[in-house]
Each structure stands twice: as structure tokens, then as C-alpha cells.
Amino acid sequence: MSLTPFLRTPLPVIVALGGVALAQDAAPTLNTGDTAWMLVSAALVLLMTPGLALFYGGLTRAQSVLNTMMMSVVSIGLVGVLWMLAGYSIAFGEGGNAFVGSLADVGLNDLTDGLTGTIPTSVFASFQAMFAIIALALISGAVVERMRFGAFVLFGGLWTLLIYSPLAHWVWSADGWLFKAGALDFAGGTVIHLSAGISALVAAFVLGPRIGFPRSAHVPHNVPLVLLGAGLLWFGWMGFNAGSALAASQTAGLAFLTTLIAPAAAMLTWLGLESSRGKPTAVGAATGLVVGLVAITPACAFVSPWAAVIVGAAGAAASYGAVQLKHRLGADDTLDVFACHGVAGIVGALLTGALAWTTGQGKPVGEQMAIQLLSVAASLVWAGAGSFILLKLVSVVMPLRIPASQEVGGIDISAHSEQGYADSETGLGAPVFVGGD
Numbered sequence: 001m002s003l004t005p006f007l008r009t010p011l012p013v014i015v016a017l018g019g020v021a022l023a024q025d026a027a028p029t030l031n032t033g034d035t036a037w038m039l040v041s042a043a044l045v046l047l048m049t050p051g052l053a054l055f056y057g058g059l060t061r062a063q064s065v066l067n068t069m070m071m072s073v074v075s076i077g078l079v080g081v082l083w084m085l086a087g088y089s090i091a092f093g094e095g096g097n098a099f100v101g102s103l104a105d106v107g108l109n110d111l112t113d114g115l116t117g118t119i120p121t122s123v124f125a126s127f128q129a130m131f132a133i134i135a136l137a138l139i140s141g142a143v144v145e146r147m148r149f150g151a152f153v154l155f156g157g158l159w160t161l162l163i164y165s166p167l168a169h170w171v172w173s174a175d176g177w178l179f180k181a182g183a184l185d186f187a188g189g190t191v192i193h194l195s196a197g198i199s200a201l202v203a204a205f206v207l208g209p210r211i212g213f214p215r216s217a218h219v220p221h222n223v224p225l226v227l228l229g230a231g232l233l234w235f236g237w238m239g240f241n242a243g244s245a246l247a248a249s250q251t252a253g254l255a256f257l258t259t260l261i262a263p264a265a266a267m268l269t270w271l272g273l274e275s276s277r278g279k280p281t282a283v284g285a286a287t288g289l290v291v292g293l294v295a296i297t298p299a300c301a302f303v304s305p306w307a308a309v310i311v312g313a314a315g316a317a318a319s320y321g322a323v324q325l326k327h328r329l330g331a332d333d334t335l336d337v338f339a340c341h342g343v344a345g346i347v348g349a350l351l352t353g354a355l356a357w358t359t360g361q362g363k364p365v366g367e368q369m370a371i372q373l374l375s376v377a378a379s380l381v382w383a384g385a386g387s388f389i390l391l392k393l394v395s396v397v398m399p400l401r402i403p404a405s406q407e408v409g410g411i412d413i414s415a416h417s418e419q420g421y422a423d424s425e426t427g428l429g430a431p432v433f434v435g436g437d
Contacts, residue, residue, distance in 0.1 A: 028117055028118045029115075029118065030115060034118045034246070034247040034249075035118070035120060037247070039123060041127060042243070043239070044235065044236045044240070045240050046130045046133070046236075048232065048233055048240065049072050049134050049137050050072070051230075051231075051236055054069070054225050054232065055225070055226055056068050057229070058221065058223060059220045059283070059335050060144055060221065060334070060335075061218065061221055063409065063410020063412055063419070064145045064411050066416055066418055067149065071144065072137040075137040078153060078157055079136055079156070082161060083133075084108050084129075085106065085107065086161060087129075087160055088125050089103050089105040089108075090103075090165035091164075091165040091166070091168040092105070092125075096173065098177035099170065099177065101169050101175070116246070117246050117247065118247060119246060131191075131192060131240075135192045135195065135196050136160055136196075138200065139156070139196050139199050139200045139203060141200065141333075142201065142333045142334055142337040142338070143203050143204065143334065144334050145210055146207060146211075146411075147203075148398065148400060148402055149415045149416075150398060151400045154394050154397065155391060155394045158394070163382065163386045163390070164191070167383065168191050171185050171190060178378065181375075182368070182371050183371050183372065184352045184361075185349065185352070186300050186302060187255070187298065188297050189297045190345060190349050190375050190376060192345075193341040194349065194379045196342075197341035197342020200337035201333055201337070202384050202387045202388050204338075206388065208332070209332035210332055210334065210407065213332045214332075220283055226282070227282055227285075229286075234289060237297075241296070241300040242259065242300075244300075245301060251301050254359070255301040258299070258300045258301075258303060258305060258311075259296055259300055261308040262292045262295060262308040262309070262312030262315070263288075263289040264289070264292070265313045266291050266292025266293075266295065266313060266316035267288040269313045270284050270288025271284055271288060273317065273320045287319075287336075288316050290340060291319040291344045292312035294315065294344035294345055294348060295312055295315025295351070296312060296315075297348060298349045299351060299355065299356075301359075302355070304355075307355040311348060311351050314351060315348055316344075318346075319336075319340050319343050322338070322339035322340075322343045326339060349372050350376065353368040353373075354368075402414065
């Protein structure tokens with residue numbers, strides 16, 4: 001529960017502040033400071049998707065880097081349009097029920113003069129669009145190097161409208177059943193990371209493993225890209241978490257601070273675990289900080305700074321363990337989306353319930369933990385089962401997987417008629433092969 005579910009209603013206006021409903025005597029008015037902060041926050045969150053493209057692109061093989069990055073880039077165009085057409089209305093449309101919003105805001109035609117809290121509703125809709133965009137882009141990491149680009153686009157469109165948007169309504173809309181139950185998710189631990197993580201795992205199961213997995217080594221082809229992408233993600237995540245306050249406020253300040261602390265603790269934890277088994281790596285540092293960002297997302301405005309250290313360290317330890325157990329799952333989740341986003345999202349959601357008392361928020365710990373468990377279970381079942389059904393439906397329309405010859409040689413040329421790296425002598429794109437693949 002965050003400041004997200006403001007009601008666009010006459011008096012009295014109910015504002016969910018730190019999980020507590022407060023009645024106001026008068027309707028809110030436009031606050032230019034809050035609006036400026038939210039415009040910047042929305043832009044920061046948009047930057048996260050190109051950052052994710054760099055992060056994912058560096059982790060894959062050279063001959064598949066463009067396709068990997070394109071799956072993130074196309075999410076911006078695809079979800080941007082679908083959010084306008086129906087996604088926002090399904091998630092936040094006025095007059096909905098406990099499970100889905102109304103269709104009152106289809107096309108976003110009636111938002112130009114409205115307010116959500118103290119900011120224009122058009123700004124709120126834009127901010128939420130950025131969340132929906134990166135949620136889909138996250139899933140792509142599990143299926144890169146073997147899923148058809150067209151199949152991903154079709155699946156992504158259906159997933160955004162039928163899985164993500166209803167789940168956002170459950171957790172963040174004032175009408176949603178998990179919101180009414182008291183679930184705490186400030187910026188998307190369950191709505192975004194857990195749902196994307198379990199959907200990614202299901203997609204990896206449905207598609208099957210890459211050729212040669214797990215016998216052949218699939219090593220990152222460009223570690224500097226990974227570090228650059230992680231840095232951009234951290235930068236954008238400040239808007240992701242602190243922007244979810246929907247105001248330039250003390251709440252935003254706390255979220256900003258914990259979003260600095262938790263990833264720092266997670267990075268150190270990951271590097272420590274790596275060092276205990278070998279050498280600390282740059283990819284490990286980047287992965288650790290991203291995992292810390294995921295874990296703190298639901299808790300960022302509900303826990304104290306010292307508690308953020310616990311959230312970050314616990315999220316990193318759990319995700320590190322999940323990565324080590326990857327092969328036992330029997331699914332080739334290429335870039336460990338479930339281990340890093342699904343597992344850390346679960347840890348963050350549960351620790352939100354366990355540690356919200358550090359800022360005097362939430363219900364008694366036992367009661368709040370039960371609510372958090374319910375929200376985690378509901379998100380896992382909804383996104384997991386829904387993704388399986390959607391993937392099977394898409395497979396009826398077109399094959400999900402590229403031919404074996406394209407997978408071995410790299411998907412960039414066959415899918416996009418482009419190559420990520422030009423031949424040094426001719427300047428033309430040429431196939432690039434990495435040892436082990």
C-alpha cells in the first residue's frame with residue numbers, strides 16, 4: 001500500500017499515507033512542487049528500461065545482444081500504447097470492483113483536468129505507465145536467445161492487459177481486495193518483481209532450455225555494459241521508489257534513503273558470498289545491487305534505514321542461494337530473473353510485514369505477516385498460472401521458439417537483419433561467435 005491509490009472523488013478525500021487512511025477536510029489542490037517531482041520521477045523510471053536493456057544485453061552472447069536489448073526497447077512502445085488504450089483503466093479506472101477497474105478511463109480522454117492527490121492525473125497515469133513497461137521488460141531476461149521476437153510481443157501485450165493491470169488494481173487501487181486487506185507494497189515488490197519473476201520462470205519452463213544448457217558455458221560478452229546498466233537502474237530506481245510517494249515529502253525522503261542503503265548492503269553481501277567461494281566479480285556486484293533494489297521496493301517507505309540493511313542483505317543472500325540452485329529447478333531461466341526478481345521480491349514483501357514496526361506503520365507483526373503471505377501467494381498463482389495459459393495460447397498462433405540453426409548462430413541477424421558489432425576490417429555486421437556456444 002502506498003500513496004498510489006488516491007481517490008478522485010468529492011469530499012471527503014481519503015489518502016493512504018503510510019498505510020493509514022486520513023480524512024481531509026477539503027479536496028486537494030494542485031501542488032507545483034509535487035508535480036515537478038513526479039514528472040522527474042516518471043522520467044527516471046523510463047530511463048530504467050534502457051538501463052535494463054544494457055544490463056541484460058551485456059549478460060548475453062555477442063550475437064544475440066541486439067535481440068536481447070530490443071525486447072526491453074519494444075516494451076516501451078508496446079506497453080505505452082496499451083496502457084493508454086486500456087491498461088490504466090483496468091488498473092485504476094473509477095467505479096471498478098475488488099478485482100478489476102472499470103473501463104471509464106479507456107483512451108485516457110478524461111484525465112486532462114483531474115487530480116490524483118496533489119498532482120495531475122495525467123502525470124500519475126504516465127508514472128504508472130513506466131512501471132508497467134519495465135515489468136514486461138524484466139520477463140524477457142528468462143527467454144532471450146531462443147524466443148521469437150513476434151511471440152514475445154504478442155505474449156507481452158496480453159500479459160500487460162490480463163495479468164499486470166488486474167494485479168496492480170488488487171494491490172494499489174482503493175477498490176482492490178489486497179489493498180483493502182491491508183497489504184503493504186509501496187512501489188511494486190509483488191505487483192512488478194514477483195509477478196515478472198514467476199512469469200519469467202514459467203516462460204523458461206514452457207520454452208525449454210537453450211541448446212547445450214547446462215553443459216556449455218554461457219558467459220557475459222560485455223561486462224562493462226552490465227555495470228553501466230546496473231548504474232542506470234539504480235539511478236532510475238530513486239524515482240521508482242521515492243516517486244511512489246506521489247509528493248515531494250518526508251515519505252519520499254525515507255524511500256530515497258532506504259533505496260540507497262539496501263542495495264549497498266546487498267552488493268556487499270553478494271560480494272562477500274562470492275569471495276567465500278572464489279573471487280568477487282563485477283557481474284556479482286551489479287547483480288547484488290539490483291537484487292537489493294528489488295528487495296527494498298515494497299518496503300522502502302515502511303522500514304527504517306537500519307532495517308533497510310537487513311532487507312538488502314537478506315534479499316541478496318536468498319537470491320544468491322537461488323542462483324546456485326538454478327539447475328535443480330529444471331528450467332533455463334537465462335538471466336536468473338526468478339532468482340533475482342521473484343525471490344528478492346518475495347523476501348522484500350515478507351520483510352515489509354516483519355519490519356514495518358520500525359517506522360510505526362502496518363498492523364501488528366503477526367497479522368501483517370499473514371496479509372503479506374496472502375499477497376505473495378495470490379501474486380504467484382495469478383501471474384504464474386496466467387502466464388502459462390497465455391504462452392499456450394500464443395503457441396497456437398505462432399511458434400514460440402526460433403529454429404535451432406538461428407539459436408546456435410545467434411538471433412540478431414535472423415530477427416532484425418542487424419548485428420551488434422561491426423567487422424573491424426569491413427565495417428559491416430558479421431556473425432560473432434563466443435567460445436562454448
